[in-house]
Amino acid sequence: MSAKDPGTHHFWGLRNPSLVSQVEAFSPDAVLLMNYNYASLYNFLWQWNSHRVPLLFRGDSHRLVPPTGFKAQLRRQIISLIYQRFAACLYVGKANYEYFRYHGIAPNQLFFSPHAVENNRFFAQVEQAKQAVIAWKQELGIPAHHRVILFAGKFEPKKRPLDLLQAFLQAQLPQVSLLLVGAGALETELKEKATAHPHIYFAPFQNQTLMPRTYAVADIVVLPSYGGQETWGLAINEAMCLARPVIVSTHVGCAQDLVHAYQNGLTFPAGDVTALANCLREAFSNPQRLQKWGMQSHQIISSYSYKQATEGLRKALKTIKEKSFKF
Known part of the structure; x- marks a missing residue:
């Protein structure tokens, strides 16, 4: 050297x-x-x-x-x-x-x-993660009957967590909470914007051993990245291993491969907060369909190993x- x-x-x-x-x-x-x-x-x-x-x-x-x-x-x-x-x-x-x-x-x-993650490790922890979710929701203060939208990643501009927060507020979904898991440069701004609004929760970065629980708490996982730097988005692979439906922006590299519209999730034009809010409304408009989307996610990700x-x-x-x- x-x-x-x-x-x-x-x-x-x-x-x-x-x-x-x-x-x-x-x-x-x-x-x-x-x-x-x-x-x-x-x-x-x-x-x-x-x-x-x-x-x-x-x-x-x-x-x-x-x-x-x-x-x-x-x-x-x-x-x-x-x-x-x-x-x-x-x-x-x-x-x-x-x-x-x-x-x-x-x-x-x-x-x-x-691109793949250790699918079998996530598959093997599904039931254990589901059991751990009950206590974790209580620890975070999320009402037990609330469904959960999850963002898990760095709080940085390219990931656009602020877009998701704004879309959540715009969507006005009853009995739905937003959980932002991570840390980064936008953390202070995110928390300031969330202060006056109920049902927005934060959790720090989770150890890799806790990621199955992190995804299991969600009813849907969202990756709203903007720009060319989200070359894939392995968090989506992990979420799908836990049979989670997903919403991603059109700038996320895995969008064409892993997200099949109205089969396991939805895509929206990157940076369009209103379009993301509409996707959230659409996803939660039919709870039974949302559950089927999750099962389809599990099937799709089996071919990405x-x-x-x-x-x-x-x-x-x-x-x-x-x-x-x-x-």
Whole structure:
């Protein structure tokens, strides 16, 4: 490591002059990269003999917020040149697939390797989590008969928890509470806006072991993110493992894959508070349907697992191996 300020917080934070030789020492059949946005990885890409040992890439970027202007076109050209170094790319979902196609990756070079969480761990804790919810609602002060809208994540601008709070107030849902779980820069503002309104509750970040309980308390889970940085939204995977219906904005990377309108949830135009309020009203207008949406979530998420992610990698490796024999 030769960086003056080592770390992943900036481009020059990773500088490893011996990276190529160290990877070569493993005598790999292929090399998989998950990132390239550091000086050391750019250096590796240009030095590595990809004709001898092929490179693969797995990323999750999308263009749900299309960039514009000259800089965007220049960036497209540069990224397209980078992707020419890879024999195959693994895509995590539909929006990510379109991103790779936009940058010139051919369909026969793309392999589905979905974003996933440890599904079986969540599945195994469903009943235990449901039992824990009774005491937790009492601890938080949420009326036992209230249904719950949940936001779980960082209280930061890109996640737009304020949009959800405003939509909740606008929706005026009877016997429904809003629970915001997390912490971050917007916490003070959120609590100030919630002060005069009943049935808005807060809980700090929950330990990973408590996340099944966190999702189990919800009747619906909402991720209202805005902008291009919500490349997937693994919280939605976790919520669906607990058979929760979901509402996400159109800027959330997993929206096209995991949220099937009126089957397990709803989507709304990112940043549109009124549209989100309407989604909340629609979701709670039919309690029996909402429960069915949750069961459908559980079924959908079963196909987004580590097994499927691994299978995509295996298919990519098999394909590039077969191609190498043809030369």
